[in-house]
Amino acid sequence: MSQKTHYDTLGVAKDASAADIKKAYHKLVRKYHPDISTDPDADKKTSEINQAYNVLKDPAKRAEYDALLANPYAGREAPDFGGGFGGYHFDERHFGDGQPFGSGDFRFDDIFSAFGHAQQRRAQRPTTPIPGEDQHAELAIDIAAAYAGSERSLSLEMPTLTADGEMTYARKTLHVKIPKGISEGQQIRLRGQGLPGFNGGENGDLYLKIRFREDPQHYVKDRKDVYQRLDIAPWTAVLGGTVEVATPAGKLGVNIPAGSRGGQNLRLKGKGIPAKEPGDLYLVLNIELPRAVDDSARALWQQLADHYAQG
Missing domain, CATH: 2.60.260.20 (Urease metallochaperone UreE, N-terminal domain)
Incomplete structure (x- = not known):
């Protein structure tokens, strides 16, 4: 068989492992995909790559193809390994x-x-x-x-x-x-x-x-526990209080303990993904400092700084 083989198309050896064949296939398809490739023959090459992989990824088809390569003059009609x-x-x-x-x-x-x-x-098809x-x-x-x-x-x-x-x-x-x-x-x-x-x-x-x-506000851990960032004001972190929070489980009234710290997790049991055994929702506290946009605001921050400096 003098024409290019499926192994040649994928650029792998005849004894290549299934993992090597799959790796080579994905690399070539990404390279010649018609949506991103500038190669004028990208569509044709992609078709050839697809045909080669469809045969070599299947152990039975690959074995039959290898047998054909080893004995191309076996006196029988070759099976269709095309597209x-x-x-x-x-x-x-x-x-x-x-x-x-x-x-x-x-x-x-x-x-x-x-x-x-x-x-x-x-193509020639089996009868079963x-x-x-x-x-x-x-x-x-x-x-x-x-x-x-x-x-x-x-x-x-x-x-x-x-x-x-x-x-x-x-x-x-x-x-x-x-x-x-x-x-x-x-x-x-x-x-x-x-x-x-x-x-x-x-x-x-x-x-x-x-x-x-x-999602910048949420992420999932252990498949069913949901973590959500919750921005709170410094005075809420220090004094505590109840805030209304929009969560995937709906709007919830959440109690913020006095003396809370940034990065602290508040666990809301059973408010995670509602599976057969529901996960939990964790609110990750983020203390958001207000901006001192005018002289009055800066004066208040200065009073706070002076107070703690005296302590």
């Missing part, structure tokens, strides 16, 4: 809730699934039903969605197979229900929304792995 196993195409760049694709709210773990430009051609491959993606949500539940709509160009084995694409909107109490890292399964099966095989499933969108 007939294409993936999703994105036609719209926005989702139902108005979040742009480029924001990183939604991305496929296997890049070829989202951006594969598969060649639509007839073969299930479609599962696909994995990541979906970013606000922390508030985990408290109250939410719904998202994803508009995708989904792959389908015709009766004669041709790959076509049709627009489909997937409605995703995000359950109340979902935690970061948890997956939502969309049955039958993966790659299509062959010869009557069932479609694969699409798994959406949840992550929380970055």
Whole structure:
């Protein structure tokens, strides 16, 4: 077999490990992705890279391909290792809730699934039903969605197979229900929304792995405990008092103990992610100094400084 092999396409040795193959694939796809590459043949190269990875990442397909490389004149028709196993195409760049694709709210773990430009051609297929491959993606949500539940709509160009084995694409909107109490890292399964099966095989499933969108006011720890910064005035920290705080769990009246310090955590039990065993909400105190914008304000700060200087 004199033409370039899939190993040549990915730039790996024939005995490369699965991890090395995946690493090389991701590096090349990022380099030649048509949305960012200036290479005039970027689309063609991306298709070749996708085809090579789709074969070499699968142990059974790779073994059959290696056998073909070792004995190309075995007197049988070679199996199709081309692009007939294409993936999703994105036609719209926005989702139902108005979040742009480029924001990183939604991305496929296997890049070829989202951006594969598969060649639509007839291939030799086995006679037995073969299930479609599962696909994995990541979906970013606000922390508030985990408290109250939410719904998202994803508009995708989904792959389908015709009766004669041709790959076509049709627009489909997937409605995703995000359950109340979902935690970061948890997956939502969309049955039958993966790659299509062959010869009557069932479609694969699409798994959406949840992550929380970055938020300057909140972060999540241990999957269900929520930390929120709370700005308080110096006199509130010294004297204590009750303040009303807007939290993902709603508006809460919070008692600030006298003598509180900056960086101190106030624990609100059971006010974290409302899972089966709810997490806790921690308010991280941040003492915010008011600005001395006029002579009167500066005089007050000077009186305070003089008072403590005398002590």
